[in-house]
Amino acid sequence: MEKSSAIRNGGKDMWKDYSTGFIKKNRASSISVLVAAFISALFLSLLCGLFYNFWNYEVESVILEEGNWQGRITGAFEEDIVSEIENFANVKTAEINEDLSDGQTLVVDICFDDMRAVYHDMPLIAQQAGVPETSVSYHESLLSSYFINDPQDSTPPLLMAFYLFVLLLVSVSLILIIHNSFAVSMNARVHQFGIFSSIGATPGQIRTCLLQEAAILCVIPVLLGSFIGIALTFGAIQAVNVLADGIVGRHEATFIYHPLVFAITILASFLTVLISAWLPARKLSKMTPLEAIKNTGELQLKRRKKSRILALLFGTEGELAGNALKAQKKSLRTATLSLTLSFLGFALMLSFFTLSGISTNHTYFERYQNAWDVMATLEDTKIEDFAYTDEIHALADTDSIIYQKANAVCSVPVDSVSEEVKSLGGLEAIAESDVRIADGIYTIQAPIVIMDDSSFAMYCEQIGVSSTENGSVVLNRIWDNINSNFRYKEYVPFLSENQDTMILQSQGDTAATVTIPVLGFTQEPPVLREEYDNYALVQFVSLSTWEQIEETIGNAEPDTYIRILSEKERTLTELSTIEVELTNVLGHDISFEMENRVQEKLDNDAMLNGYKLVVGALCVLLAFIGIANVFSNTLGFIRQRKREFARYMSIGMTPEGMRKMFWIEALVIAGRPVLITLPITAVFVWLMITASYLNPMEFLAVAPIVPILLFIATLFGFVALAYYLGGKQILKCDLVEALRTDYMG
Structure with missing residues (x-):
């Protein structure tokens, strides 16, 4: 009776003394819990830190390479369009991209307060600005890093989602370590707590005891493990920087640790400790004192079944x-x-x-x-302003092409598509939203590749087309996505090849059009390091032709490219020699970047x-x-x-x-x-x-x-x-x- 009264009235001090005494007398069990809490907190902190830094590095890389914008709109605007767009709900900033804009068209980069609404708001902004939706583009690589994907895209990028999935798998496994250690420790004490319960200990007091033990055992290991995990994350980032020091074009990874990551790590660890200690106490509170006392800690099988396979083996x-x-x-x-x-x-x-x-x-x-051995990107240089074409072509034992890219759209009558396309269900079935139709006329993307005159003439000779007149060579192919996949693409003719001209339109102003002669159709593009759109009619033109249509079409990209392909197999040292020769030709007047295959x-x-x-x-x-x-x-x-x-x-x-x-x-x-x-x-x-x-x-x-x-x-x-x-x-x-x-x- 005295012992029962002491338990009821002696409360906190007695349970505190009991918890401390149990921890001291059962060092093996206590060490197991300590180690489990430390390892779990350390690995959880390390994995969360690495994942956050990896994600932050990917975002930084995209912003450095492609710019910090979420939506982009192109058109023949007045400059006051920026203030109109900024007044649009949810728009955070709107700026003219000076690198991409030319005298006739403006490119406006837009950021949103809530970037998740970008795919909803951009078409509305285009409608307000009076331009078609084809003038709108999205920064998909940046948006996908924030797990924002085009709702119309049936195959969104899943890389970051996969990493997050693996992180969650590992985190759950880490959290279970703490729970398992507590379960082992507490289940062995059912008998002991049954005795306490029989002399007056309440379930609440037993729960308090277990939570005290959890706090005593786990506070320091969890905090220590979390801080060491942060230190290991910092060390891992520095090690990656050292290992990747020689990689060209890579920016250095910077260690960054958000307080929210630390909060998630600590919260997950302590919630696990709390739940792990609470569950055995809850189990005990449902047992009668007699059941608990009879429990010897020995494993019991409620219903015996034969283990046929193990018995047989x-x-x-x-x-x-x-x-x-x-x-x-x-x-x-x-x-x-x-x-x-x-x-x-x-x-x-x-x-x-x-x-x-x-x-x-x-x-x-x-x-x-x-396709290439050396590539030079001439920054903010128009191909017509480049004065060293002959010197580039004169480099010994090399084949070179100097080119620039521009964006346009073209109008094609419905009847002009090929029979192969019609047999596949029509252009709408293949390209879906990539083409638009109105009044029996398709509006199709028509990227332009502008080649220096001598390279264009050589390309025309290779495909059997005359280059004596101005005009374009049309890449007349479209991906047959019904009978082939993106890994092993098969192409069919896009157009029927019975037209002599193409109507090109400015991407930003569809009223600005030009009719250009078709020199020929081909399914073999020039040997360039370029990826062409699956559903576009790519136009290859000479510099002379471009100078005649440039004022109307506009939308030329700011950089010019030099592709050099060696006529024989070269070593790294030999390709480096070509780089030196090319650098000497370009001199110091042009800002450029060089790549070596x-x-x-x-x-x-x-x-x-x-x-x-x-x-x-x-x-x-x-x-x-x-x-x-x-x-x-x-x-x-x-x-x-x-x-x-x-x-x-x-x-x-x-x-x-x-x-x-x-x-x-x-x-x-x-x-x-x-x-x-x-x-x-x-x-x-x-x-x-x-x-x-x-x-x-x-x-x-x-x-x-x-x-x-x-x-x-x-x-x-x-x-x-x-x-x-x-x-x-x-x-x-x-x-x-x-x-x-x-x-x-």
Whole structure:
């Protein structure tokens, strides 16, 4: 009675003393919780920090390369259009892009207060400005970094979403480590708290006790782990900068850490601690004192079922191991989920980067390796103002083309499309919203590639077209997206080739038109490092032709390009010599940037190696996550099983039989995540291969099989080690004494 009254009235001090005493006397259990909280907070902080810095770097790269705008509108405006656009609801800023605007058309870059409304507001702004929707463009690479995609796009970019998905998988796995450690520690004390409950302790007091222990054990490890995670993030950013120091055109990554990232890390860790301590207390509050006292901490199987497969493979020990695993089913669920998520994140990340490398090789290096060796971009230079054309063409053993690009649209009668297009359901079925039709006339994008006269004449000679007169060569092809995919495109003729002229219009002012003779139609573009729109009628014209239509069409891009292709295979040193010769020709009067194909490949390989290093480090972290959970779960539950194994020995089981049980359980615990993960990974990989239209054999040839097998071997090895250490502890203890006492500590 006195003890009951003391518990009711002695409240806080008694429970505080009890919690402190329990922590001191049960150092192994306390250390398990401390380590779990520290590791989880550290890795969670590191992963969140790396993801945030990676995202911030991507945004910075896009802004540096493409500008800080969200929507863009082009047209023949008066300059007061800027103030009109700024008065539009949700518009934050509107500025004239001086680099892209010319005397006739203005390019206005727009930013919004709520950028998620950009795809809704830009058409309204275009309508208010009196220009067609074709004059509107969106900064898709920047918007997609903020997870904002065109609602009309059926295949939005999913890279950032995929990274976020993997981050969430790993974070859930980390959070489960803390929960699992608490579950192991608290479940062993049901019997003890039952005794307290029988002498008057209320569920509220027991919950207070457990929360006190959680606070005492986890506050310092969580804070320490979070701060060390921030420091490791800073170190990782500096290491990436050192490794990527020689990459041309790369801006240095700057460490940045938003307070919200820290708040999320701390909140997630402490909420996990709170929930992990609350759940056992809630379970205890539903048990009667008698039920709790009768609970010895020994694993119980409510309904015994035969483990047919294990019994068939391993005999009696397999049957007993199966029953033990079923008795632990609920407790092992957390460990299985954590290991599965860790392995799944590991396998998916490796597979994704493998597929990404294959795709990059397809779409860039293999595609353009025979198109260029050296590229020079002449900044803010019109092709008609470039005075060194003859000197460029005179470079020894090289083929060169000097060109500029401009934007326009063209009008094409409905009857002019080819029979092949009609058989596919018409232009609307293929190009959908990329073309507009009104009064039997299609309005189609018609990008213009302006080539120096001698290069244009040589191109015309190659395709069998006369270049004696002014006019354009039309790239007469359209992607047959019904019978082919974007990876392996097949083209059909766009037009019927029975027209002698094309009507070109200014993109910003459709009333400004020019009729240009068609010199010929072709499906073979000149050898340039250019990607052409799938549903556009690209026009290749000479500089002489452009000078006649420039005033009407306008919309020329500000830069001029020089493409140099060596007539023989060159080494990096030889290409560098060409760069030096080209630099000497251009002199100091022109601002330019130079690219070298071989150097570009080396830089790309260096970047891929950097990515692999980062991925490898993350994989190591993922392995540690799984291993930490294996030890916290396996060692914790083995300590509760002294009575179980004492009973087995009392009926004749030998130590060898017990060891066999341990190995069987270890095999199942390690094998279950593998059996769950491999099919899921295979499905995800198949979906990614299908979505990217790659040949599955290409992936299989470079599939990350060895790292995945190493992860599996590591997983099995550490689970076996955990069971070995736990089994060794059990075999050393006095199992006869374990049968006599209810003390399981």
